[in-house]
Amino acid sequence: MAHQSTHVLEGINLSCIRDDRILFENLNFKLPAGQALLLEGKNGSGKTSLLRILCGFREADEGQVHWCGVAFDDFQYHADMAYVGHLDGVKKELTVLENLKVSLALGTPGAYSIPQALAKVQLSGYDDALVQTLSAGQKRRLSLARLLITNNILWILDEPFTSLDKQGIALIETLMTEHCANGGMIVLTSHHDIALPDVSVQHIHLS
Numbered sequence: 223m224a225h226q227s228t229h230v231l232e233g234i235n236l237s238c239i240r241d242d243r244i245l246f247e248n249l250n251f252k253l254p255a256g257q258a259l260l261l262e263g264k265n266g267s268g269k270t271s272l273l274r275i276l277c278g279f280r281e282a283d284e285g286q287v288h289w290c291g292v293a294f295d296d297f298q299y300h301a302d303m304a305y306v307g308h309l310d311g312v313k314k315e316l317t318v319l320e321n322l323k324v325s326l327a328l329g330t331p332g333a334y335s336i337p338q339a340l341a342k343v344q345l346s347g348y349d350d351a352l353v354q355t356l357s358a359g360q361k362r363r364l365s366l367a368r369l370l371i372t373n374n375i376l377w378i379l380d381e382p383f384t385s386l387d388k389q390g391i392a393l394i395e396t397l398m399t400e401h402c403a404n405g406g407m408i409v410l411t412s413h414h415d416i417a418l419p420d421v422s423v424q425h426i427h428l429s
């Protein structure tokens with residue numbers, strides 16, 4: 223299903239202060255549909271802090287985040303956005319299938335059915351496995367399957383390549399390329415090189 227292509231995420235004069243230390247200030251960006259924004263910088267430079275501001279988990283010390291031209295404190299922004307953080311966002315006491323059913327119940331259906339998404343991330347046959355029995359890379363693949371079964375224009379991904387093998391990294395690069403080609407947009411952090419030759423990628427380097 224192709225997304226509408228009129229969406230835009232804007233950071234306007236964003237500042238973040240932690241323990242009296244300025245992580246970033248007067249940060250501006252404008253991310254239209256179809257593009258990716260890669261946050262780079264050394265450990266502790268503020269990448270996750272910026273992602274958490276973009277998710278609405280914490281407020282910027284200065285500045286605003288706009289979604290489609292307006293401040294994003296509304297239900298629609300959170301319906302349009304999906305976040306995959308360090309903890310994968312899956313419940314370890316539930317099975318693979320149960321986790322995906324919960325995600326689907328909380329969102330609107332995306333381009334992939336649950337079996338199709340499991341096949342795409344190579345977890346077919348793991349439907350009834352408890353998440354706590356999965357490897358770290360398999361948990362990460364499950365978190366990626368969540369992105370496929372629900373319809374979220376904006377993906378916010380914190381270190382999405384963590385724990386993935388080479389094939390898993392290639393898979394997520396393919397998924398990100400497809401998402402942007404369909405009018406989606408992505409904000410991500412990564413310490414790894416990423417290969418998205420067909421995607422327009424903006425870079426912000428935090429220092």
Ligand SMILES: Nc1ncnc2c1ncn2[C@@H]1O[C@H](COP(=O)(O)OP(=O)(O)OP(=O)(O)O)[C@@H](O)[C@H]1O
Pocket residue numbers: 240241245263264265266267268269270271272
């Ligand atoms: N909840 C918090 N309370 C106080 N300080 C925090 C909190 N979370 C993060 N920090 C501090 O903010 C700074 C930036 O942390 P952040 O996690 O945003 O960095 P990062 O660029 O994502 O790092 P990494 O590459 O290691 O993941 C660090 O100095 C960290 O100690």
